[in-house]
Amino acid sequence: MSDMPRLWMRHESRTSERRAPLVPEDAARLVAHGVEITVEESPQRAFPLTDYVAAGCRTAPAGSWTDAPRDHYILGLKELPDEPACLIHRHIYFGHAYKGQAGARELLGRFTAGGGTLLDLEYLTDNDGRRVAAFGYWAGYVGAALAVLHHRGLLRAPLRPLDRAALDAQLSDKGSPADERALVIGALGRSGRGACDALEAAGITPTRWDVAETRALDRTALLGHDILVSTVLTTRAVAPFLTAADLDDPKRRLSLIADVTCDVTSECNVLPVYDEITDWEHPVRRLREGDRPADIIAIDNLPSLLPIESSRAFSAELHPQQLRLSDTDPVWARALLAFETAVATNHEGSTYAH
Numbered sequence: 323m324s325d326m327p328r329l330w331m332r333h334e335s336r337t338s339e340r341r342a343p344l345v346p347e348d349a350a351r352l353v354a355h356g357v358e359i360t361v362e363e364s365p366q367r368a369f370p371l372t373d374y375v376a377a378g379c380r381t382a383p384a385g386s387w388t389d390a391p392r393d394h395y396i397l398g399l400k401e402l403p404d405e406p407a408c409l410i411h412r413h414i415y416f417g418h419a420y421k422g423q424a425g426a427r428e429l430l431g432r433f434t435a436g437g438g439t440l441l442d443l444e445y446l447t448d449n450d451g452r453r454v455a456a457f458g459y460w461a462g463y464v465g466a467a468l469a470v471l472h473h474r475g476l477l478r479a480p481l482r483p484l485d486r487a488a489l490d491a492q493l494s495d496k497g498s499p500a501d502e503r504a505l506v507i508g509a510l511g512r513s514g515r516g517a518c519d520a521l522e523a524a525g526i527t528p529t530r531w532d533v534a535e536t537r538a539l540d541r542t543a544l545l546g547h548d549i550l551v552s553t554v555l556t557t558r559a560v561a562p563f564l565t566a567a568d569l570d571d572p573k574r575r576l577s578l579i580a581d582v583t584c585d586v587t588s589e590c591n592v593l594p595v596y597d598e599i600t601d602w603e604h605p606v607r608r609l610r611e612g613d614r615p616a617d618i619i620a621i622d623n624l625p626s627l628l629p630i631e632s633s634r635a636f637s638a639e640l641h642p643q644q645l646r647l648s649d650t651d652p653v654w655a656r657a658l659l660a661f662e663t664a665v666a667t668n669h670e671g672s673t674y675a676h
């Protein structure tokens with residue numbers, strides 16, 4: 323019997339989610355190495371089931387992972403449905419359950435009750451602690467693209483998923499208005515690189531700042547741009563890049579902030595000028611009215627707007643790890659340890675609460 327892992331890619335229960343963690347081209351690569359893959363039917367997935375069948379995958383009805391043999395790894399991206407109450411499998415997806423998020427305790431409790439495991443995609447890291455697979459590039463690309471479209475009066479709500487060709491066509495449609503200035507902070511990171519590429523596609527050469535430039539931040543220079551795109555990832559509190567007083571500055575040119583980071587409730591928030599994210603229905607919120615308006619775009623599921631490109635990029639990074647999927651491989655062992663630590667803390671927490 324093969325000791326290669328068995329994967330079961332589930333249908334995403336969130337109806338707006340068209341992405342897939344594994345695309346057909348990479349599924350074919352895994353199958354060629356002996357990985358057995360089952361793919362659930364899914365009405366909204368951006369990749370047709372027939373392409374997975376051509377890649378050598380088996381198929382199953384949507385949601386049937388609950389009856390999958392116990393040795394299968396259940397692969398997904400976003401949240402599980404509320405049932406079953408006991409999770410018996412090893413699940414690979416973004417659980418958002420280790421930092422006290424809403425519903426985290428209940429989810430960890432379901433794993434404990436069933437004896438299952440969460441191998442959280444956010445906690446798959448290499449020896450240097452860097453994420454091995456992430457959606458950042460396309461988050462930055464879409465975030466900056468939406469900012470440009472809004473600044474040019476071309477953004478139409480509600481937002482709907484599209485492909486890069488359609489997005490780029492909108493970005494280059496009217497050309498760049500003279501002297502349109504954009505600043506990307508966090509420009510050296512994944513999202514930052516995506517943001518800079520989108521701005522270039524829109525005919526704008528962005529100002530690129532990262533840690534070195536914000537150490538002694540030039541606020542006048544910051545406020546001298548039309549668009550600010552923040553793609554910073556910081557785990558320690560730093561001085562805010564922008565405050566409410568800056569928005570009241572009569573010399574402010576800045577009229578639009580695109581916060582890709584969306585750390586709105588965190589003490590690490592570098593943009594404490596708003597307190598609620600925006601969404602596909604209402605992507606833009608006005609922060610200042612009058613003859614010098616200021617708007618914010620802060621959408622926390624940007625890559626889902628470009629499901630094909632973002633899935634391909636993510637799958638390209640993830641699928642080599644799936645060949646090594648085991649409890650002893652360092653990348654997967656770190657994710658397992660993160661789960662066990664979270665469960666232990668959860669258990670202590672609930673004992674204490676009783």
Ligand SMILES: NC(=O)c1ccc[n+]([C@@H]2O[C@H](COP(=O)([O-])OP(=O)(O)OC[C@H]3O[C@@H](n4cnc5c(N)ncnc54)[C@H](O)[C@@H]3O)[C@@H](O)[C@H]2O)c1
Pocket residue numbers: 456457458459461507508509510511512513514531532533534536553554555556560581582583584621622623624625
């Ligand atoms: N909105 C969305 O849909 C979405 C999707 C994916 C990721 N994100 C978020 O985007 C953020 C960036 O993700 P990433 O993958 O690009 O991370 P990354 O680690 O690749 O890049 C972060 C960058 O921020 C820079 N940085 C850190 N502190 C800084 C400071 N004080 N001043 C200036 N630059 C600083 C780092 O040097 C790095 O270049 C994360 O918070 C992530 O959760 C959002």
